[in-house]
Amino acid sequence: MNPIVTVRDAAIAFADWIEPTDAELDAIEQEAPLILAEVDLLDAQIITLDRVPSEVDTRRIRRARNRVLAARRTLANRAAVVPGGAA
Structure with a gap:
């Protein structure tokens, strides 16, 4: 006889691997x-x-584009900083 596995049981079995680190x-x-x-x-x-x-x-689209570009620049600059290194 094959056991019946529910979706909930299958999801719980892999719960530890699903969570983000x-x-x-x-x-x-x-x-x-x-x-x-x-x-x-x-x-x-x-x-x-x-x-x-x-x-x-x-204007709304232009300002939103500028915010996206500024956020990308900030993120790129943050990634370029090496911890403990010379700036």
Whole structure:
């Protein structure tokens, strides 16, 4: 007789391997400003999908792009810093 395994049982069996590590959580936390800036840019772009962008929409998209670029720059500069090394 074959035992019946539920989805819950299968998920619990691998629960330890599914959870993110502390290093992964730290990486997500460092990238959070970039992720939020990209979401804001996407929201601004979605607003203009069904209409001709107004001047306000154009400014909103431009500012959101600038926030994304600034967040990317900050993230890249943070990754370039070597702990304990000369700056």
